[in-house]
Amino acid sequence: MNMHSEVAQLSQSSSHKKIGGVILDLQNISLRFGGVKALTDISFDIREHEIRAIIGPNGAGKSSMLNVINGVYHPQEGKIIFRGQERKKMEPHMAASQGIARTFQNIALFKGMTVLDNIMTGRITKMKSTFVEHALWFGRARNEELEHRRKVEEVIDFLEIQHIRKTPVGRLPYGLQKRVELGRALAAEPSMLLLDEPMAGMNVEEKQDMCRFILDVNDQFGTTIVLIEHDMGVVMDISDRVVVLDYGKKIGDGVPDEVKNNEEVIRAYLGAGH
Amino acid sequence: MPFEASVAAPDGLHTFPRLLFHHAKVRGNAPAMREKDLGIWQTWTWSEVADRVRSLACGLAELGFKRGDNLAIIGDNRPHLYMTMTAVQCLGGVPVPLYQDAVAAEMLFVLQDAGIRFAVVEDQEQVDKLLEVKDQLPLLEHIIYDDPRGMRHYTQTFIHDIHELMEMGRIHDRNHPDFLNAEVDKGHYDDVSVMLYTSGTTGKPKGVCQTHAAFIAAAQGGVQVDGMTADGDILSYLPMAWVGDHLFSFAQAMVAGFAINCPESGDTVMTDLREIGPTYYFAPPRVFESLLTQVMIRMEDAGALKRRIFHYFMDVAKRCGAEILDGKPVSFTDRFIYGLGNILVYGPLRNVLGLSRVRVAYTAGAAIGPDLFRFYRSIGINLKQFYGQTETCAYVCLQPNGEIKLDSVGRPAPGVEIKIADNGEVLVKGPMLLKEYYKRPDATAESINADGYFMTGDAGFIDEDGHLKIIDRAKDVGKLKNGAMFAPNYIENKLKFFQHIKEVVCFGHDRDMVCAFVNIDMGAVGNWAERRGIAYSGYTDLAGKPEVLELIRQCVEEVNAALVSDSMVADSQIHRFLVLHKELDPDDDELTRTRKVRRNFVAEKYAVLIEALYSGKASQFIETEVKFEDGRRGKVSADLKIVDAKTYPIVKKAA
Numbered sequence: 001m002n003m004h005s006e007v008a009q010l011s012q013s014s015s016h017k018k019i020g021g022v023i024l025d026l027q028n029i030s031l032r033f034g035g036v037k038a039l040t041d042i043s044f045d046i047r048e049h050e051i052r053a054i055i056g057p058n059g060a061g062k063s064s065m066l067n068v069i070n071g072v073y074h075p076q077e078g079k080i081i082f083r084g085q086e087r088k089k090m091e092p093h094m095a096a097s098q099g100i101a102r103t104f105q106n107i108a109l110f111k112g113m114t115v116l117d118n119i120m121t122g123r124i125t126k127m128k129s130t131f132v133e134h135a136l137w138f139g140r141a142r143n144e145e146l147e148h149r150r151k152v153e154e155v156i157d158f159l160e161i162q163h164i165r166k167t168p169v170g171r172l173p174y175g176l177q178k179r180v181e182l183g184r185a186l187a188a189e190p191s192m193l194l195l196d197e198p199m200a201g202m203n204v205e206e207k208q209d210m211c212r213f214i215l216d217v218n219d220q221f222g223t224t225i226v227l228i229e230h231d232m233g234v235v236m237d238i239s240d241r242v243v244v245l246d247y248g249k250k251i252g253d254g255v256p257d258e259v260k261n262n263e264e265v266i267r268a269y270l271g272a273g274h
Numbered sequence: 275m276p277f278e279a280s281v282a283a284p285d286g287l288h289t290f291p292r293l294l295f296h297h298a299k300v301r302g303n304a305p306a307m308r309e310k311d312l313g314i315w316q317t318w319t320w321s322e323v324a325d326r327v328r329s330l331a332c333g334l335a336e337l338g339f340k341r342g343d344n345l346a347i348i349g350d351n352r353p354h355l356y357m358t359m360t361a362v363q364c365l366g367g368v369p370v371p372l373y374q375d376a377v378a379a380e381m382l383f384v385l386q387d388a389g390i391r392f393a394v395v396e397d398q399e400q401v402d403k404l405l406e407v408k409d410q411l412p413l414l415e416h417i418i419y420d421d422p423r424g425m426r427h428y429t430q431t432f433i434h435d436i437h438e439l440m441e442m443g444r445i446h447d448r449n450h451p452d453f454l455n456a457e458v459d460k461g462h463y464d465d466v467s468v469m470l471y472t473s474g475t476t477g478k479p480k481g482v483c484q485t486h487a488a489f490i491a492a493a494q495g496g497v498q499v500d501g502m503t504a505d506g507d508i509l510s511y512l513p514m515a516w517v518g519d520h521l522f523s524f525a526q527a528m529v530a531g532f533a534i535n536c537p538e539s540g541d542t543v544m545t546d547l548r549e550i551g552p553t554y555y556f557a558p559p560r561v562f563e564s565l566l567t568q569v570m571i572r573m574e575d576a577g578a579l580k581r582r583i584f585h586y587f588m589d590v591a592k593r594c595g596a597e598i599l600d601g602k603p604v605s606f607t608d609r610f611i612y613g614l615g616n617i618l619v620y621g622p623l624r625n626v627l628g629l630s631r632v633r634v635a636y637t638a639g640a641a642i643g644p645d646l647f648r649f650y651r652s653i654g655i656n657l658k659q660f661y662g663q664t665e666t667c668a669y670v671c672l673q674p675n676g677e678i679k680l681d682s683v684g685r686p687a688p689g690v691e692i693k694i695a696d697n698g699e700v701l702v703k704g705p706m707l708l709k710e711y712y713k714r715p716d717a718t719a720e721s722i723n724a725d726g727y728f729m730t731g732d733a734g735f736i737d738e739d740g741h742l743k744i745i746d747r748a749k750d751v752g753k754l755k756n757g758a759m760f761a762p763n764y765i766e767n768k769l770k771f772f773q774h775i776k777e778v779v780c781f782g783h784d785r786d787m788v789c790a791f792v793n794i795d796m797g798a799v800g801n802w803a804e805r806r807g808i809a810y811s812g813y814t815d816l817a818g819k820p821e822v823l824e825l826i827r828q829c830v831e832e833v834n835a836a837l838v839s840d841s842m843v844a845d846s847q848i849h850r851f852l853v854l855h856k857e858l859d860p861d862d863d864e865l866t867r868t869r870k871v872r873r874n875f876v877a878e879k880y881a882v883l884i885e886a887l888y889s890g891k892a893s894q895f896i897e898t899e900v901k902f903e904d905g906r907r908g909k910v911s912a913d914l915k916i917v918d919a920k921t922y923p924i925v926k927k928a929a
């Protein structure tokens with residue numbers, strides 16, 4: 001499709017970016033919910049500044065994997081090494097303060113709040129002044145808010161959503177809500193961004209926009225991106241490396257072309273008959 | 275010409291660069307330009323603007339820009355692009371603004387025709403377009419961009435950041451402090467100040483060369499008629515390539531010294547309008563129409579009490595609002611109730627529309643519906659019409675205050691002479707006429723007759739009060755088979771005044787009856803359908819609903835009823851029509867970039883539909899290729915029903 005070739009062009013134009021060393025190493029991760037095995041013995045790594053896609057059929061364990069990365073789930077077995085240090089039991093807010101931000105499969109925004117306020121919540125980990133100072137609009141709260149607002153405006157400008165700045169999120173169409181959610185994640189100035197199906201339910205044009213934003217984020221801010229996506233065309237075009245899960249097991253890992261030709265991956269996607 | 279002398283008179287301010295440096299001297303600290311950036315309005319004063327223009331001009335000179343060169347300007351309304359315009363004029367070059375939403379292939383012709391060596395563009399999108407066709411533009415040497423976003427990886431040496439250019443200019447200026455002043459002094463009012471390309475309703479676009487004298491004369495005339503002062507504000511949001519924007523946002527701002535305000539993006543215009551509250555506002559009728567439609571849709575959602583108050587006072591305004599604005603006698607009770615309405619309804623409404631501070635609002639470019647026009651005037655907005663074209667700096671007729679007529683475009687503006695040719699064509703003469711079409715002496719000779727009149731191509735007449743009335747494009751006016759006059763625009767405009775109808779194309783020349791294509795207004799009809807619980811999946815589906823066809827039929831029949839009462843056009847009643855399965859779109863070449871119908875193209879493209887209309891078929895299948903904004907193509911197909919409308923018998927008046 002035309003769209004994919006265009007996106008491919010985009011990703012080529014930014015292909016001279018530097019991919020750094022491993023920042024997150026997942027070793028032999030297994031996760032169980034009672035008797036249900038969600039993930040079995042999965043190992044892969046994520047390098048700095050890369051776009052890493054996790055793909056797989058429904059129920060393959062992709063979202064569980066993401067939740068392991070940002071500390072929502074705690075695997076029973078395996079090691080997670082983040083920036084050279086083994087990670088102990090961690091809560092999501094700790095992930096946030098370590099520079100990991102995410103978006104959700106089902107949009108998790110505050111529907112009644114404006115776009116601006118929603119994105120502002122992304123700055124929460126960076127706020128230092130106390131609740132009282134904020135309530136009284138006093139002391140450092142004032143300067144701090146101005147500074148945060150400036151950052152939020154940069155995000156708004158970056159995502160081209162100036163026209164809905166003051167619109168309550170609940171009134172926006174789905175594609176724009178997704179963009180706002182990305183904006184909130186970006187406001188935290190993350191070094192690693194986890195995107196859970198950022199393009200689900202979008203039309204071609206919205207997908208194309210989203211692809212452009214993901215590539216731009218990766219390119220301009222050097223953010224490492226971990227992406228779950230169903231649209232194979234999109235995944236193959238924009239990611240640097242892809243890991244494939246099926247029934248909680250890793251069945252493939254490598255650059256898009258390798259994965260595309262991997263027998264097991266083809267079987268998982270197209271069924272055994274092919 | 276006597277008018278030119280008055281142009282040259284005041285302090286030798288007869289070119290735009292001189293005007294700019296004059297303003298920088300006398301009102302250096304007054305705001306000249308504003309732009310909303312990162313959610314905050316940024317202001318440049320006249321002296322800051324002059325400084326930047328200086329740097330830009332010197333930077334361009336450093337890159338090798340020479341007197342007589344043409345420079346393309348492509349982008350949304352941005353202060354730096356407006357500044358570039360003056361910078362180019364400082365050096366004796368000619369800025370050529372292009373329509374920023376055109377695709378690369380469309381720009382190619384103008385870029386080639388004008389022999390562009392330098393292009394100053396807004397952002398990555400425009401740079402990409404130029405790169406796409408660069409191999410067909412051997413003359414293009416430098417591309418300068420304003421917004422650095424996404425430009426980090428462009429390593430080509432001929433692409434420059436505008437800030438780099440200004441820095442280069444500053445150094446150049448330091449080393450050659452007299453250079454720019456000398457260049458500005460070389461400028462003459464007879465030099466071409468700008469080249470605006472016609473939209474190309476007919477054939478290839480032509481570059482209209484306008485001199486400093488012409489635009490300054492047109493601007494002075496407008497400023498004089500409306501008493502505009504330096505403390506005003508205008509929102510500059512219409513394409514820079516369009517003559518109206520050049521007159522209002524550039525020429526008049528330069529002459530009168532008021533501030534121009536650039537919106538954040540095309541989508542935020544309504545919010546920006548409210549924040550700026552311009553004193554001077556220009557919009558084509560469709561903008562006024564969509565504003566009103568929005569208000570009406572929101573009013574329908576309001577509570578019963580609010581709705582009743584609104585409608586009560588709107589009736590009052592309809593009765594006496596326009597008269598009060600025109601200073602005509604109105605009874606004391608009406609005046610009192612209107613005053614009350616002003617507090618309760620009109621004032622807040624003007625505020626919501628962002629028109630609280632407006633002293634004069636103008637509309638032109640297409641006919642405006644009488645109801646629409648009256649609505650704005652009745653709530654106290656001094657909305658007026660003018661008439662002009664690219665070749666006349668958009669300055670031929672203006673409606674003077676207190677002499678507003680719905681169906682005329684006003685009196686000839688100061689310095690303008692008007693004559694009606696034998697065939698009904700409007701001829702104009704004055705200081706604002708074009709110098710020539712660029713590299714097209716043949717076209718220049720064709721459009722200006724032996725007596726020095728410009729032939730507008732519009733058919734019209736001057737009424738008993740000396741106001742000009744425009745009927746249609748002279749070449750569009752045809753004849754029905756029975757010899758009666760057929761003025762398609764006239765009928766189409768009548769139909770377009772219905773809020774549910776967005777676009778109409780009428781056929782009838784050399785035929786025995788008039789038939790029409792209709793485009794519904796997606797917003798208005800969509801809302802209408804929602805209220806009636808009619809489910810639809812998209813434009814094509816909605817356009818084919820029997821209820822919608824019925825709705826449009828009523829509109830058509832109303833127009834027929836109106837047409838029959840006017841003996842000139844009684845024969846032009848619409849007998850049959852259909853609602854098109856897709857919206858007419860400039861991307862598919864059906865409309866020009868200024869959204870005028872390209873009649874012949876549409877007729878050719880949909881020949882099978884016209885055939886069906888005249889052959890009496892009840893429906894016709896059609897499949898059409900459409901181009902999406904990103905250049906992809908797709909197909910839309912539908913089985914269109916053809917509807918017969920009731921026509922009224924013509925009663926011949928006793929002679």
